[in-house]
Amino acid sequence: xxxxxxxxxxxxxxxxxxxxxxxxxxxxxxxxxxxxxxxxxxxxxxxxxxxxxxxxxxxxxxxxxxxxxxxxxxxxxxxxxxxxxxxxxxxxxxxxxxxxxxxxxxxxxxxxxxxxxxxxxxxxxxxxxxxxxxxxxxxxxxxxxxxxxxxxxxxxxxxxxxxxxxxxxxxxxxxxxxxxxxxxxxxxxxxxxxxxxxxxxxxxxxxxxxxxxxxxxxxxxxxxxxxxxxxxxxxxxxxxxxxxxxxxxxxxxxxxxxxxxxxxxxxxxxxxxxxxxxxxxxxxxxxxxxxxxxxxxxxxxxxxxxxxxxxxxxxxxxxxxxxxxxxxxxxxxxxxxxxxxxxxxxxxxxxxxxxxxxxxxxxxxxxxxxxxxxxxxxxxxxxxxxxxxxxxxxxxxxxxxxxxxxxxxxxxxxxxxxxxxxxxxxxxxxxxxxxxxxxxxxxxxxxxxxxxxxxxxxxxxxxxxxxxxxxxxxxxxxxxxxxxxxxxxxxxxxxxxxxxxxxxxxxxxxxxxxxxxxxxxxxxxxxxxxxxxxxxxxxxxxxxxxxxxxxxxxxxxxxxxxxxxxxxxxxxxxxxxxxxxxxxxxxxxxxxxxxxxxxxxxxx
Amino acid sequence: xxxxxxxxxxxxxxxxxxxxxxxxxxxxxxxxxxxxxxxxxxxxxxxxxxxxxxxxxxxxxxxxxxxxxxxxxxxxxxxxxxxxxxxxxxxxxxxxxxxxxxxxxxxxxxxxxxxxxxxxxxxxxxxxxxxxxxxxxxxxxxxxxxxxxxxxxxxxxxxxxxxxxxxxxxxxxxxxxxxxxxxxxxxxxxxxxxxxxxxxxxxxxxxxxxxxxxxxxxxxxxxxxxxxxxxxxxxxxxxxxxxxxxxxxxxxxxxxxxxxxxxxxxxxxxxxxxxxxxxxxxxxx
Ligand SMILES: [Cu+2]
Numbered sequence: 038x039x040x041x042x043x044x045x046x047x048x049x050x051x052x053x054x055x056x057x058x059x060x061x062x063x064x065x066x067x068x069x070x071x072x073x074x075x076x077x078x079x080x081x082x083x084x085x086x087x088x089x090x091x092x093x094x095x096x097x098x099x100x101x102x103x104x105x106x107x108x109x110x111x112x113x114x115x116x117x118x119x120x121x122x123x124x125x126x127x128x129x130x131x132x133x134x135x136x137x138x139x140x141x142x143x144x145x146x147x148x149x150x151x152x153x154x155x156x157x158x159x160x161x162x163x164x165x166x167x168x169x170x171x172x173x174x175x176x177x178x179x180x181x182x183x184x185x186x187x188x189x190x191x192x193x194x195x196x197x198x199x200x201x202x203x204x205x206x207x208x209x210x211x212x213x214x215x216x217x218x219x220x221x222x223x224x225x226x227x228x229x230x231x232x233x234x235x236x237x238x239x240x241x242x243x244x245x246x247x248x249x250x251x252x253x254x255x256x257x258x259x260x261x262x263x264x265x266x267x268x269x270x271x272x273x274x275x276x277x278x279x280x281x282x283x284x285x286x287x288x289x290x291x292x293x294x295x296x297x298x299x300x301x302x303x304x305x306x307x308x309x310x311x312x313x314x315x316x317x318x319x320x321x322x323x324x325x326x327x328x329x330x331x332x333x334x335x336x337x338x339x340x341x342x343x344x345x346x347x348x349x350x351x352x353x354x355x356x357x358x359x360x361x362x363x364x365x366x367x368x369x370x371x372x373x374x375x376x377x378x379x380x381x382x383x384x385x386x387x388x389x390x391x392x393x394x395x396x397x398x399x400x401x402x403x404x405x406x407x408x409x410x411x412x413x414x415x416x417x418x419x420x421x422x423x424x425x426x427x428x429x430x431x432x433x434x435x436x437x438x439x440x441x442x443x444x445x446x447x448x449x450x451x452x453x454x455x456x457x458x459x460x461x462x463x464x465x466x467x468x469x470x471x472x473x474x475x476x477x478x479x480x481x482x483x484x485x486x487x488x489x490x491x492x493x494x495x496x497x498x499x500x501x502x503x504x505x506x507x508x509x510x511x512x513x514x515x516x517x518x519x520x521x522x523x524x525x526x527x528x529x530x531x532x533x534x535x536x537x538x539x540x541x542x543x544x545x546x547x548x549x550x551x552x553x554x555x556x557x558x559x560x561x562x563x564x565x566x567x568x569x570x571x572x573x574x575x576x577x578x579x580x581x582x583x584x585x586x587x588x589x590x591x592x593x594x595x596x597x598x599x600x601x602x603x604x605x606x607x608x609x610x611x612x613x614x615x616x617x618x619x620x621x622x623x624x625x626x627x628x629x630x631x632x633x634x635x636x637x638x639x640x641x
Numbered sequence: 642x643x644x645x646x647x648x649x650x651x652x653x654x655x656x657x658x659x660x661x662x663x664x665x666x667x668x669x670x671x672x673x674x675x676x677x678x679x680x681x682x683x684x685x686x687x688x689x690x691x692x693x694x695x696x697x698x699x700x701x702x703x704x705x706x707x708x709x710x711x712x713x714x715x716x717x718x719x720x721x722x723x724x725x726x727x728x729x730x731x732x733x734x735x736x737x738x739x740x741x742x743x744x745x746x747x748x749x750x751x752x753x754x755x756x757x758x759x760x761x762x763x764x765x766x767x768x769x770x771x772x773x774x775x776x777x778x779x780x781x782x783x784x785x786x787x788x789x790x791x792x793x794x795x796x797x798x799x800x801x802x803x804x805x806x807x808x809x810x811x812x813x814x815x816x817x818x819x820x821x822x823x824x825x826x827x828x829x830x831x832x833x834x835x836x837x838x839x840x841x842x843x844x845x846x847x848x849x850x851x852x853x854x855x856x857x858x859x860x861x862x863x864x865x866x867x868x869x870x871x872x873x874x875x876x877x878x879x880x881x882x883x884x885x886x887x888x889x890x891x892x893x894x895x896x897x898x899x900x901x902x903x904x905x906x907x908x909x910x911x912x913x914x915x916x917x918x919x920x921x922x923x924x925x926x
Contacts, residue, residue, distance in 0.1 A: 067824060067826040067827040068822065068824050068827055068831055068840075069807075069839075069840025069841060069842070069922060069924060070809075070820075070822050070831065070833055070837055070838060070839045070840045070922075071837060071838040071840065071922075072820070072831070072832065072833045072834045072837050073818075073820065073833060073834045073835040073836040073837040073838070073919065074834060074835050074836070075832075075834040075835070076649045076651070076834075076835070077648055077649055078648070078649050078650070079649045079650050079651055092650060093649075093650030093651070093774070094648075094649070094650035108649075109649070109817075109835070111815055113773070137914075137915070138914075139911075141911050141915070142815070142816075142857075143815070143816040143911060143912065143914070143915030144815045144816050144817055144915065145915065145916070146817060146835045146836070146916070
């Protein structure tokens with residue numbers, strides 16, 4: 038961890054380095070020019086897991102400056118567009134926040150006046166983190182600050198539970214050696230003894246350390262079919278960019294294979310979908326511009342099509358198997374033909390500066406709902422006319438959405454809440470095209486003391502599917518590392534279950550003999566959590582890494598994001614596949630899966 | 642010259658010593674005109690048509706054994722001064738390694754007058770050069786006759802270079818201007834870093850050198866002032882600047898518009914929104 042040695046060095050070196058160029062012009066009255074900022078540090082944005090903001094000096098995601106120094110943040114080694122946005126900063130800092138409205142490749146040079154912690158992110162890829170610590174050499178310890186302001190408008194004391202949580206998350210997210218590796222007996226987040234100055238008190242960084250046992254457990258009851266998980270950070274020999282899709286057999290809970298993109302770099306494969314025959318897997322490359330189509334069984338790549346900047350999610354419309362790809366760094370969803378070689382038919386505009394992310398199509402094929410990450414809105418698109426109704430919701434970075442089987446209601450996860458709510462789901466009336474209410478996912482959490490007084494404890498929600506029976510909304514919460522389960526009858530959190538650092542992807546699959554599992558994947562851990570939806574309990578934890586595969590060079594099984602369990606559980610989708618059953622159109626393997634389903638699972 | 646690493650991790654060129662010898666054999670040391678630190682853009686080297694230069698480059702990049710070079714535009718040179726690696730020139734590595742400087746020979750032949758870029762063509766893999774990290778600078782070749790044409794007081798005139806007191810170099814890279822002033826009154830080069838405010842007195846003749854580097858295309862626009870594009874009689878206040886495209890022009894500060902804080906910026910909206918702009922401060926006489 039060079040980051041840590043740098044922190045130490047910064048404390049020791051305080052007051053020794055620095056340049057006086059900026060002051061030079063004033064000394065000579067013949068010179069009338071006034072120099073601009075000279076960056077004392079640079080953060081180069083990259084596609085590299087953990088090092089999304091990379092200091093070229095030592096390859097870390099953190100730089101230490103002195104007050105009045107400047108840093109340049111620029112997009113260097115990345116195949117897509119981003120925003121440079123302040124996630125948090127010391128309250129009252131001059132010229133803050135930095136917030137690029139729109140994804141682009143533009144750089145920022147920024148001076149920092151106030152000592153404290155400044156965290157930057159990208160609003161399109163909101164786990165890309167980089168930090169600047171502005172340290173006053175005259176105070177003891179490295180300055181974190183007194184009061185931190187969050188991009189949502191909330192101000193929290195730097196000693197609060199949520200501030201410490203964000204600090205620890207920053208260290209874990211940007212340091213791959215601190216990711217939770219389930220192939221080892223325990224998870225050891227050991228941070229060194231670096232003095233931090235928090236609200237004037239000196240606290241050691243090592244106070245944020247922790248150790249937990251890593252226990253894997255195969256669920257006692259098998260599932261039906263298979264689960265695909267985007268292991269988005271896995272590095273493969275010979276490839277410059279990260280990411281694979283891991284295929285798990287739910288019969289024995291073992292890794293079957295990994296799709297590595299054959300000759301293509303997948304560049305952060307984020308989310309998948311399939312056709313009604315379960316023959317093709319459609320795969321988005323989130324840090325790129327491509328949709329990849331490959332054969333589910335053989336892994337052969339059929340096509341690679343450029344669709345737009347940062348395609349995030351892909352889903353089909355059940356009635357005609359057409360594909361809809363959300364262009365996360367754009368303002369549209371691209372409608373495409375399905376099959377081995379999808380081709381774009383139409384671009385459905387979701388509104389200015391929308392950046393749609395994890396969208397949803399109702400099972401009756403009538404509507405598409407998009408969470409518009411940069412617009413604080415949700416769009417309902419009538420798919421018969423492709424007309425868009427944008428509903429402002431007040432949510433900050435609405436990132437994923439899913440709906441009830443009857444197509445009446447959608448739940449949108451707001452990554453950064455709906456001010457003043459720190460963490461929320463917005464409930465949308467789909468045909469009525471209006472917001473109904475917000476559900477507070479963190480109602481039982483005190484952000485200052487960290488006290489948890491009930492089940493509602495979910496911070497920074499991401500994927501949020503609705504169970505195929507319409508009873509529950511399961512939400513992966515990335516900051517609290519919890520899964521919250523909302524009862525749709527009451528719109529209240531009824532259960533909070535433990536998840537992993539960077540808890541992110543969630544979806545439902547079939548349980549053998551009836552009922553459903555929820556599968557949850559996490560970015561900074563290499564296990565898949567299996568939740569029994571009949572008991573609302575964790576049924577098991579399955580390893581996503583393949584320790585026998587020598588071509589995996591780093592981050593084995595890490596980066597869990599999109600999840601695609603097959604057969605698809607949603608009855609509106611499943612019925613299209615069932616129609617093909619017994620007609621020689623499906624593979625024997627798929628026929629076998631369908632035969633294993635109970636009438637309820639089939640939606641009969 | 643040397644190539645070095647800045648505290649920020651960016652790379653930059655620095656002039657170590659610069660001596661000039663005139664026709665009579667008299668030498669003069671002009672090192673004091675340069676910044677004593679590495680700068681982005683690198684030192685501006687001025688020559689006149691007919692001059693020859695020998696430029697020795699040292700690799701002084703902390704923590705790196707990679708070769709670094711100078712590939713120059715505009716002037717004439719032999720193959721061994723191309724500043725490329727053997728993989729490109731099929732002859733030899735024309736680059737400096739740590740402890741092994743490399744010398745380039747340039748001739749500012751007649752007809753080469755103008756503003757030219759120089760940049761690294763060797764550092765990093767695949768030896769394409771680290772210009773993106775800051776290894777670039779300016780070569781200004783003045784015409785033998787000592788005069789350049791410019792639109793002054795509404796007329797195209799031949800301006801005597803001796804009457805130009807300030808020259809502003811503005812490199813357009815990504816969404817940032819990196820500036821340098823050649824101040825002939827103080828006889829020194831002043832690094833202006835990012836998106837600076839440049840300043841002159843009203844009615845002074847000043848020369849601008851605007852150059853692009855990197856991959857982006859820019860549109861340089863200066864408010865309140867217009868100039869003729871070299872070799873033409875076209876009057877413009879905006880020019881397109883692509884990678885390694887350059888534009889040099891002379892204006893009279895505040896001509897017809899008076900003093901003020903005149904804006905300059907990239908007219909690509911997204912670049913401008915990212916702060917790719919500065920001021921041209923014209924002070925009342
Ligand atoms: Cu991004």
